[in-house]
Amino acid sequence: MSQMQQRPLTYARVTEDVVRMVDKPSKKWWALFLPTVALVGLGVTCFFYQVAEGLGVAGYRHPVFWGVYITDFVFWVGIAHSGTLISAILYLFRARFRMSIYRIAEAMTVFAVLTAGLFPIIHLGRPWNFLWLIPYPNSRELWINFKSPLVWDVFAVGTYLTVSSVFFVVGMIPDIAAIRDKVKETPRKIIYSILSFGWKGSNKEWLHYTRAYLYFAALATPLVLSVHSVVSWDFAMGNVPGWHTTIFPPYFVAGAIFSGLAMVITLTIPIRKIFHLEDYITLDNYDGMAKLIILTSCIVGYAYAAEFFMAWYSGSPYEWGQFVYRATGEYALFYWTMVICNCVVPIVLWWEKVRKNIKALFVISILINIGMWFERFNIIVISLSRDFEPGAWGIYKISFVEAGITIGSFAWFFMFFLLFVKTLPAVSIAEMKEILPVPKKGG
Amino acid sequence: MDQGVVGIYSYQDSVLSAVEKLKEAGYRNMRVFSPFPDHEIEAAVDLPESPVRFFTLFGGLLGATCGIGFTVLTSSSWPIAVSAKPIVSIIPYMVIVFELTVLFGALSTFLGLIVNSLIRQRTPVRLYDERFSDDKFGVAVICEKENIGAVEAILNSTGAEEIKFDEA
Numbered sequence: 001m002s003q004m005q006q007r008p009l010t011y012a013r014v015t016e017d018v019v020r021m022v023d024k025p026s027k028k029w030w031a032l033f034l035p036t037v038a039l040v041g042l043g044v045t046c047f048f049y050q051v052a053e054g055l056g057v058a059g060y061r062h063p064v065f066w067g068v069y070i071t072d073f074v075f076w077v078g079i080a081h082s083g084t085l086i087s088a089i090l091y092l093f094r095a096r097f098r099m100s101i102y103r104i105a106e107a108m109t110v111f112a113v114l115t116a117g118l119f120p121i122i123h124l125g126r127p128w129n130f131l132w133l134i135p136y137p138n139s140r141e142l143w144i145n146f147k148s149p150l151v152w153d154v155f156a157v158g159t160y161l162t163v164s165s166v167f168f169v170v171g172m173i174p175d176i177a178a179i180r181d182k183v184k185e186t187p188r189k190i191i192y193s194i195l196s197f198g199w200k201g202s203n204k205e206w207l208h209y210t211r212a213y214l215y216f217a218a219l220a221t222p223l224v225l226s227v228h229s230v231v232s233w234d235f236a237m238g239n240v241p242g243w244h245t246t247i248f249p250p251y252f253v254a255g256a257i258f259s260g261l262a263m264v265i266t267l268t269i270p271i272r273k274i275f276h277l278e279d280y281i282t283l284d285n286y287d288g289m290a291k292l293i294i295l296t297s298c299i300v301g302y303a304y305a306a307e308f309f310m311a312w313y314s315g316s317p318y319e320w321g322q323f324v325y326r327a328t329g330e331y332a333l334f335y336w337t338m339v340i341c342n343c344v345v346p347i348v349l350w351w352e353k354v355r356k357n358i359k360a361l362f363v364i365s366i367l368i369n370i371g372m373w374f375e376r377f378n379i380i381v382i383s384l385s386r387d388f389e390p391g392a393w394g395i396y397k398i399s400f401v402e403a404g405i406t407i408g409s410f411a412w413f414f415m416f417f418l419l420f421v422k423t424l425p426a427v428s429i430a431e432m433k434e435i436l437p438v439p440k441k442g443g
Numbered sequence: 444m445d446q447g448v449v450g451i452y453s454y455q456d457s458v459l460s461a462v463e464k465l466k467e468a469g470y471r472n473m474r475v476f477s478p479f480p481d482h483e484i485e486a487a488v489d490l491p492e493s494p495v496r497f498f499t500l501f502g503g504l505l506g507a508t509c510g511i512g513f514t515v516l517t518s519s520s521w522p523i524a525v526s527a528k529p530i531v532s533i534i535p536y537m538v539i540v541f542e543l544t545v546l547f548g549a550l551s552t553f554l555g556l557i558v559n560s561l562i563r564q565r566t567p568v569r570l571y572d573e574r575f576s577d578d579k580f581g582v583a584v585i586c587e588k589e590n591i592g593a594v595e596a597i598l599n600s601t602g603a604e605e606i607k608f609d610e611a
Contacts, residue, residue, distance in 0.1 A: 011478055011578035135513070143517035147525050147535045155542040163549040170553060174576070178478070181573035197561050200571045202474040202583075203488050208560035210480045211493040215552045219499070223545045230538060433479040441454040441602060 009279055011439075014432045018175070018425050019182045021275050025422050028274060036415040043408010046401045047122060055125035057401045064384045064396035069123035072406055074376040075259070076116035076413070077157065077231050078252070081224055082260025083109025084164055087171070088220035091213075097288035099431045100280040103175075104271065105264050106168045107426070111416040112263075113161045115409050120153075122405060149233045156230035163223055167216050173199050174209070175425035228256040235379065241322040242383035245310065251303035258296035258342070259372035261289050265365035269358055271421060280427050283356040290355035293368070297346035300375075304339065318388055330395060331382050334374050341371025448594050449570045449583040450603030455481065458580045461601035462487040465584060470594060476571065476581035484580075495555040502551025503544045510540030569609040 007013060025033070050057050059067055083105040090098040098105075121127045133154045137143050144151050177199035180192035199205065229249035236248040265286065272281045311319040326335045345367050348354045355361070386393050420426065452458050458475060462484070465473055475484050514536040522530045570583040582603070584594045591608070598606055 015478075015577045135517075137517075142521050142523065145525050146514045146518060146539055147528055147532055152535070152538040152542075155539050159542040159546040162546060166549055166553050170556065174479075178576040181576045197557065199561070199576075201476050201478060201575050203477070203484055204474065204490065205560040206477065206480040207485060207490055208493045208495050208556055210485075211495045212499075212552050212556035212560075215496065215499040216549060219503075219545050219548050219552070222541075226538075226541060226545075430479045438455045438481070438483075439453060440456040442456050 009432075009436055011433050011436065014427075014429055014436070015178050015182060017277075017280075018427050018429050019179055021421065021426055022179060022423055029418065029422060033415070033418045036411040036418065039411030040408055040415055043405050043412065046404035046408065050122070050125070050401050050405075051127065057399060058125075059397050059399040059402055061394055061396055063387065063392050063394050064381055066123075066380050066384060067396055068377070068398055068402040068406055069119045070380050071373065071376045072409055073116050073119035073123070074231055074252075074380070075373050076112045076119070076409065077228065078256035078259045078372065078376075079263045080109045080112035080116065080160070080164070080260065081228060081253070081256035082264055083107070083112070084160075084167070084220050084224040085257050085260065086264070087167060088217040088224065091217045092221060095288065096435060097285045099435050100277075100282070100427055101264060101268055101285055101289075102431070103171065103428045104268055104421075104426055105260075106164065106171060107417065107420045107424075108260075108263060108267060109164045110161070110168050111413050111420070112260075113157065113164060114416065115413045117157060117161065118409065118412075149230070149237045152230045153234055156227045160223060160227045163216075163220055167220060170209075170212065170216065171428065172425060173197055174201060175429040177201065178429045179425060225253055228252045235383075240383050240387055241316070241318040242307075242311075242326070242379065245307065247303055247306055247310070251300070251307075254296045254299035254303065255372060255375060258293060258300055259369060261293050261296065262365040262368035262372070265289055265293075265361055266369065267417065269362045269365075271426065275421075275426075277427065280432065283358075286358070286361055287352070287355045290349045290361065293346055294349050297342060297349075297368075301343035304343065322383060322386060325386050326378060326382050329382070329386070331378065331385075335378055335382075338371050338374040338378055341367045342375060345371070445585050446588045446591050447570045447583060447585045447609045448591055448598070449572070449581050449607050449609075450598030450601075451572060451574065451605040451607070452580040452582065452601075452603055453578070454602065455483065455580060457602040458582055459483060459487050461582045461598060461603070464597045464601060465582070465594070468593065468597060470584050470586055470590075472585045474570070474581075474583040476575035476579075476583065478576055478578060478580075493559065495552060495559055498555025498558075499548050499552045502554075503548035505551070506544040506547025507540055509547065510543035511536070513543075514539050570607070572607070 058069070086098045086105040087102045087109075090102070120133075121130045124130055132138075133144070133151065135144050135151075173196055176192050177196035180189060180196050183189050183192060229252065232248035232252035235243040236245060238244065268281055272278060308323050311323040314320075326332070345364055348360070349364065354364075381396050385396055450461065452461070455477075458477075462473070462475060473488070475488055477484055515531050518530055524530065528535075570581075572579065572581060575581050582598060584598075586594055595606055
């Protein structure tokens, strides 16, 4: 393998390396895949237990009726954001460091939205009633309420899932064609032929393809910004101390990109190692992502400070009481975990040595993910547990069913991801070739 | 009866010179295969602008119209005041309008890509070579049977490594 890494990158080698990735799964792959399936089983068991027993087995207690499930929903929607950031926004900015990682980030987006979409349904307790969110008239011909942020959410997340899936599939067409032309076994050849839509790579096809890709990117860019803004309105439109603020949309979008980038780093580091992609996903790629993490970390840190300032400056005792409680009350440990993971830890990324140190990046990215999960938990749960009326205050504790479903959701996400890296081109063949020097006879 | 001929190349500059010479000689019905989108080839062949943009535009407009129609008509069909807001509240409806604009725009862009690039392209399958998705370029010309010899000469003179023929 070390010999292979010393070979310079050529067109033929790029194709060969990606085709090798979709070869028969190794023992290492199975060792990762089987435990994720088992943990998905745990989550599914907890879910059916909750359906049978009712929402009482979740930790919901008065006054907190939005808990871990909604936290998980917002967390996974957030994770989904950096995929489109890398594939669409950085595409429009022509950022070269996106080339080798954008496919992985896009796959992550699709699977994270798939995971996020489950949580509102789990949270319903009676999951079959989720149909009520879909726009159709009820038996008295009354339609859904388009003024409700929850309905906006259905449209935003539904559109995001559809558009990011289409973007993902379109991006893969030329690469699947390259795999189709390399594999020998008939069943695989047939499957890849269908998925490649008969792609030939002629100049006409590329002309339409590059234009379509540009328009996708142009449509997906405002979409990314809209989706987490809409998710933040689920809270900001509610008159609850700690929620009712106009800073929420940019704060949530920055937080989403922050956590999503951290997840891209968490996922690409093991993949780079297992599939020997050191020549593709280079330290410069990580450097670029780490710089974006610094930027978004600063925005998130500023938002934390601005929230506190506005609570004080507003003169509202409820707002101010809520924020003092966050930092000093029963949930203070969660609050300070969030602050340390999201604002203090990323400071070390200002040093280039850290940005190019894979082990350090891996640890930092996991800490950021933990911090961002707690950010959502703090916003949702702490605000609800202390609103206006002291007589109605209460404490929420996570139940084992919620913990099981949350663990199951992580396993569900990784399961799809592992299936993806073994069956589809995880590194974009065409775009890698685009950044290699063009072979010219004249030199 | 037209016939197809394809030259296989390793170097992009040879492809560019082949395209130039073929254009000079008046052969316009050609396809250039490449493993990645190459802007120099695109400029050399000089095709008219892709019609995919109209699909995007009309899809987006259709989405916006559907969004406005859907929200306004459904809420006026059973006027019920919610949250002390007007029956037709334009600002909240804009969220739905925006999302549907993007959704329809993206789906029709996809349709535009499929229609233009994969259905309407009519690239003769047998002129394709599996190496074109790997590391080779190809210049395919479809012309009258009697001109095949002249095209072959151009392809040879510009450094084609291999030439294949087929009924187009």
